[in-house]
Amino acid sequence: MTTFDDSERAELVFDKDGVRLTVEDAVATVTLTNPAKRNAQSPALWRALTEAGRSLPGSVRIVVLRGEGKSFSAGLDRQAFTPEGFDGEPSFLEMARGSDADLDALIAEYQEAFTWWRRSDIVSIAAVQGHAIGAGFQLALACDLRIVADDVQFAMRETSLGLVPDLTGTHPLVSLVGYARALEICATGRFVHAEEAERIGLANIAVPAAELDAAVRDLSAALLAAPRSAVIETKALLQGASDRSYEEQRVAERAAQARRLRDLAGLGD
Numbered sequence: 001m002t003t004f005d006d007s008e009r010a011e012l013v014f015d016k017d018g019v020r021l022t023v024e025d026a027v028a029t030v031t032l033t034n035p036a037k038r039n040a041q042s043p044a045l046w047r048a049l050t051e052a053g054r055s056l057p058g059s060v061r062i063v064v065l066r067g068e069g070k071s072f073s074a075g076l077d078r079q080a081f082t083p084e085g086f087d088g089e090p091s092f093l094e095m096a097r098g099s100d101a102d103l104d105a106l107i108a109e110y111q112e113a114f115t116w117w118r119r120s121d122i123v124s125i126a127a128v129q130g131h132a133i134g135a136g137f138q139l140a141l142a143c144d145l146r147i148v149a150d151d152v153q154f155a156m157r158e159t160s161l162g163l164v165p166d167l168t169g170t171h172p173l174v175s176l177v178g179y180a181r182a183l184e185i186c187a188t189g190r191f192v193h194a195e196e197a198e199r200i201g202l203a204n205i206a207v208p209a210a211e212l213d214a215a216v217r218d219l220s221a222a223l224l225a226a227p228r229s230a231v232i233e234t235k236a237l238l239q240g241a242s243d244r245s246y247e248e249q250r251v252a253e254r255a256a257q258a259r260r261l262r263d264l265a266g267l268g269d
Helices: 043-054 092-097 100-118 135-142 170-177 179-188 194-200 209-224 228-241 246-264
Strands: 011-016 019-024 027-032 062-067 123-128 131-133 145-149 153-155 205-207
Touching: 011 043, 019 043, 027 043, 043 100, 062 135, 062 209, 092 100, 100 135, 123 135, 123 209, 131 135, 135 153, 135 170, 145 194, 145 209, 170 179, 194 205, 205 209, 228 246
Parallel strands: 027 062, 062 123, 123 145, 131 153, 145 205
Antiparallel strands: 011 019, 019 027
16 A cells, blocks of 8 residues: 655655654655554654654645554653653653753643644644554644544543643643543543544544545545645634634634635735
8 A cells, every 4th residue: 555655756854763754745744653662652752743843844735644553652652651761851750850840841842742733834634543542642633633544542541640631632632522521531541442533523534444544645635625825714714713702703704815815816915
């Protein structure tokens, strides 16, 4: 099966710390590349993901996020919970002993890997198979859209470990499934499988695992069919809708449409 990061067609931007970024025309693919550890996450991987966002060429309109192997991402590498932690990184115990300001700054740095996926100038698609647990679940939630294989297993296990989800996943989760269901999913740490994920809005589409790449290609092509500026304006309108009143959204729609009409008439800035 041909994949989005086919080296014969896509330009390699970088490949390090478990993350590979390739670009083919208007589509970039970010791939988690440590299938032997089910694409477990670490601070080094998070920094590489942040770099991937900063390295996108201006021509990119679609960013696809994938994981090699049977699992999208099984979450945080358990080495983080050991006294020694990761080489060159503070262990959880060391983090806990730091000041509130230092701890806040460190978590904020980690969160940067999860924040750029909703930039207004791109549409991000998570192609999710197998395990997407904890940080893996939150990384899928960081994207605009999710296409899942029929073997997907979402779970938010942080609360079960005495922690909280802190990698930006709580806001999109509540937005997608509502407060009560989000609380139940997080507090129990249970698995959400493909059928339920599609039914409750976690997934846009659920397909057989063998059809995952094709489904992402089809969605990417459909998104690219519309003019880029119209997609950007529409995304901005929808992203701000929950923070506006009905009347404020009407005003925002009128302003956005005026910009589009002037642009189409050749009267834009």
